[in-house]
Amino acid sequence: MNIGRPAAADDFGTFALVSSALVFAITAEESLGYTTLSVGGAHVDSYLVFCLFQGLLSAALFAAAPALGTLGASHAAERVSLPLLLAAALAGSSLAMACGWAGADAGVMAGFLLMACVVLAVKMLCLRLMSAMERQWAARSLFCAVLVQPLAAPLFSLGPTATWAVSGVASIAAALLLSRAGRRLSAGMCAPDATRRFAKPFSPSAPVLVGFFIMCTSISYLNPLSLYPHLTAVAFVTVTVLTHLAAALVFGALVFKLPDSSYVLATRGIGTVLIFSFVLLALFGFGAQVPRLSCTFLFSLFEFLSFMVIADVASYSTSGRLRLFSGFYALVRLATAFGILAGMADQALDIGASFSVLGIALAGASVVAALWLLTEQNLDAFFWGEGVRGSMARLRADAQGDSPRAVAQGARGSVEGLIGRRAAEIAAAHGLTAREGEVLALMASGRSSTYIAEQLGISSNTVRKHVSQVYAKCGVHSKQDLLTLVQEGEGATETPAERGGDPV
Numbered sequence: 001m002n003i004g005r006p007a008a009a010d011d012f013g014t015f016a017l018v019s020s021a022l023v024f025a026i027t028a029e030e031s032l033g034y035t036t037l038s039v040g041g042a043h044v045d046s047y048l049v050f051c052l053f054q055g056l057l058s059a060a061l062f063a064a065a066p067a068l069g070t071l072g073a074s075h076a077a078e079r080v081s082l083p084l085l086l087a088a089a090l091a092g093s094s095l096a097m098a099c100g101w102a103g104a105d106a107g108v109m110a111g112f113l114l115m116a117c118v119v120l121a122v123k124m125l126c127l128r129l130m131s132a133m134e135r136q137w138a139a140r141s142l143f144c145a146v147l148v149q150p151l152a153a154p155l156f157s158l159g160p161t162a163t164w165a166v167s168g169v170a171s172i173a174a175a176l177l178l179s180r181a182g183r184r185l186s187a188g189m190c191a192p193d194a195t196r197r198f199a200k201p202f203s204p205s206a207p208v209l210v211g212f213f214i215m216c217t218s219i220s221y222l223n224p225l226s227l228y229p230h231l232t233a234v235a236f237v238t239v240t241v242l243t244h245l246a247a248a249l250v251f252g253a254l255v256f257k258l259p260d261s262s263y264v265l266a267t268r269g270i271g272t273v274l275i276f277s278f279v280l281l282a283l284f285g286f287g288a289q290v291p292r293l294s295c296t297f298l299f300s301l302f303e304f305l306s307f308m309v310i311a312d313v314a315s316y317s318t319s320g321r322l323r324l325f326s327g328f329y330a331l332v333r334l335a336t337a338f339g340i341l342a343g344m345a346d347q348a349l350d351i352g353a354s355f356s357v358l359g360i361a362l363a364g365a366s367v368v369a370a371l372w373l374l375t376e377q378n379l380d381a382f383f384w385g386e387g388v389r390g391s392m393a394r395l396r397a398d399a400q401g402d403s404p405r406a407v408a409q410g411a412r413g414s415v416e417g418l419i420g421r422r423a424a425e426i427a428a429a430h431g432l433t434a435r436e437g438e439v440l441a442l443m444a445s446g447r448s449s450t451y452i453a454e455q456l457g458i459s460s461n462t463v464r465k466h467v468s469q470v471y472a473k474c475g476v477h478s479k480q481d482l483l484t485l486v487q488e489g490e491g492a493t494e495t496p497a498e499r500g501g502d503p504v
Contacts, residue, residue, distance in 0.1 A: 097164045
C-alpha cells in the first residue's frame with residue numbers, strides 16, 4: 001500500500017502539467033485582483049469585496065467540509081465537476097465584460113463574484129495536486145510557476161476588459177490542465193486518500209494561527225494597493241515583474257537550499273522584513289516608494305511560501321484536504337480584508353504624517369507574532385501536531401518508570417533505548433529494511449529530516465522517500481500515528497485499522 005506522495009508524481013510530464021496549471025491559476029487570480037483595482041482609477045474597495053467574499057465562502061466550506069468530504073486525489077477536477085467549473089469561468093468573464101461595456105455595475109459585480117468562486121476552486125485544486133506530489137517536485141512546480149507568471153504582467157495594464165478576458169481564459173486553461181494532471185497522478189497511487197472522509201478534528205497550533213493572521217493583516221496593511229492605479233503602464237509592469245521575480249528567487253533559495261528548516265527560517269525572515277517595512281514607513285511616510293516596493297516584495301514572498309506550506313502540511317496530514325485548504329483561504333482572505341480596512345481607515349483619517357495609531361498597533365502585534373507566537377517550537381507543533389509532544393512525554397514516562405505500563409513491563413532504560421527497542425520490534429514486524437528501520441528509530445526520537453539526513457549521510461529527499469515507505473508498510477498516515485504506534489509497544493505488530501483506528 002502506498003501512502004503519501006506517489007512515485008508517479010516524480011516524472012517530468014506531471015511536473016510540466018502542474019507547473020503550467022499553476023501559471024494559469026496565479027494569472028487568473030492576479031488578473032482578477034488587478035481588474036478590481038481598475039488600473040487608472042483607485043478602487044481598493046472592490047478588492048476588499050473580493051477578499052471578503054472569498055474569505056466568507058472559504059469559511060462556509062470549512063464548516064461544511066465534514067459533510068462534503070475531501071478533495072479527491074484521483075480525478076481531482078472532476079470532483080468539483082469540471083464542466084461546471086469551465087462554464088462558470090466562461091459565464092463570469094463574459095458577463096463582466098458585457099456588462100462593463102453596457103455600463104451595468106450590478107452585472108459586472110455578479111460576474112466578478114462568479115469569477116472569484118472559480119479562482120478559489122482552481123487554486124484549491126492546485127494545492128491538492130501539489131500535496132499529492134513528492135515535495136521537491138511540488139516545490140519545483142511552484143518555483144517555475146512564480147518565475148514564469150510575471151511575464152503575463154503586461155496584459156494587466158491593458159485595461160479592465162482585457163484583464164477580464166485573461167482571467168476567464170486562464171481559469172479555463174488551469175482547470176483543463178488540472179484535470180489532466182489529476183488523472184496522471186491518480187494512475188500512480190495504489191491507495192489514494194480520495195475515499196477517506198474527514199474523520200479527525202482539525203486543530204493546528206493556535207499560536208501559529210494567531211501569528212499567521214497578525215502577519216497577514218500587517219502585510220496587507222502595508223501592501224500599497226493604491227500604488228498601482230497611479231503608475232504608468234511601463235512603471236506598473238516593471239514594478240510587478242521585478243518584485244515578483246525577486247520574491248520568486250528568494251522563495252527558491254529557501255525551499256531548495258534549506259528544505260526542512262526553510263519554514264522556520266522563512267518565517268523569521270518575513271517577520272524581520274515586515275518590522276523593517278514598518279520602520280521604513282515611519283521614516284519615509286506612506287507615500288514614499290521605498291517602503292512600498294519593500295512591502296510589495298514581502299507580499300509576494302509571503303504568498304508563495306504560505307501556498308507551499310499548506311500543500312506540505314496537507315501531504316502528511318490525516319485531515320480532509322477541503323477543510324485544510326478552505327481554512328487556509330478563510331484565514332488569508334479575512335486577514336487581508338482586515339488589513340485593507342485598517343489602511344482605508346488611516347487614509348480616511350488623513351492625519352498628514354507618518355504617525356498612525358493603527359500602524360503602531362500592527363507593528364507591535366507583528367513583533368509579538370514574530371518573537372512569541374511563530375517560534376520554532378510552535379511551528380513544529382503546527383506541522384507535526386500537538387500530540388507529538390504528548391506521545392514523547394509518555395515515552396519518557398515509560399523509560400523513567402513513572403507510568404503503570406513501565407512498572408508492569410519493568411522498563412527502566414533510557415528514552416533512546418526504549419524507543420530503539422520498540423522501533424526494532426516494529427521494523428521486524430512490518431518488514432522494514434535496515435535503512436528504513438534506522439529512519440524509523442530517529443523519527444520516533446523526534447529528530448527532524450535534516451538531522452536524519454546528516455546522521456545517515458543521505459539527502460533530505462531520500463529521507464522523505466524512506467519516511468513514505470515506513471508509513472506505507474506500518475499502515476500509518478502521519479508522524480503522530482507513527483509515534484502512537486511506537487508508544488503502544490506490544491501493539492506494534494498491528495496496523496491502525498486492525499487496532500480499530502480511522503478508516504482510510
